[in-house]
Amino acid sequence: QVQLVESGGGVVQPGRSLRLSCAASGFTFNTYPMHWVRQAPGKGLEWVAVISYDGSEKYHADSVKGRITISRDNSKNTLYLQMNSLRAEDTAVYYCAREMTDHGGLDVWGQGTTVTVSS
């Protein structure tokens, strides 16, 4: 079945780095744009980044530009989020999501992985 499984979350000190992964299965990964969306504790959804199906185009939210980078390895059916210079405000559940090419909606979501930035 179509599935996205995030991993790599954990507790990290401010200023350190973390890389999240999102393993895709059950669909042709290299034909879909992919997104990261996060949700801080008790807060709403915040879009983080998107990457085109082939990785040639990337867009990041202003709040993470220069610190957090989206990437993908289509040979491994895996999406990544490299998070550097982490701050307390990056504490959140991070979801990866698939974008439907014909309508732009995020139709498949992972279960999320939790990142806690704390000293």
Next chain:
Amino acid sequence: QSVMTQPPSASGTPGQRVTISCSGSSSNIGTFYVYWYQQLPGTAPKLLIYKNNKRPSGVPDRFSGSKSGTSASLAISGLRSEDEADYYCAAWDDSLSGRVFGGGTKVTVL
């Protein structure tokens, strides 16, 4: 503070109709499609409406979306207890060169 504004809460009794608004600007809702997501407690979001008013297969026709100018709305008719959730609007924003979500609306079934 999101660039798209939703009321923080909405409520209704079973069977009632509830409407959630999403107010944006010409750089997002005024130009691009609006999407709606439902997030049940403790779960990942689920796509409810795409392209302003289209429902993915499996979404009941009790849910409907509309858009006019720089605003959009989600209507839930025949409200049921299982509709108690957070609802988010979303769109691309040209000024930000990114997707944006509204702040979310918590729907309570009284």
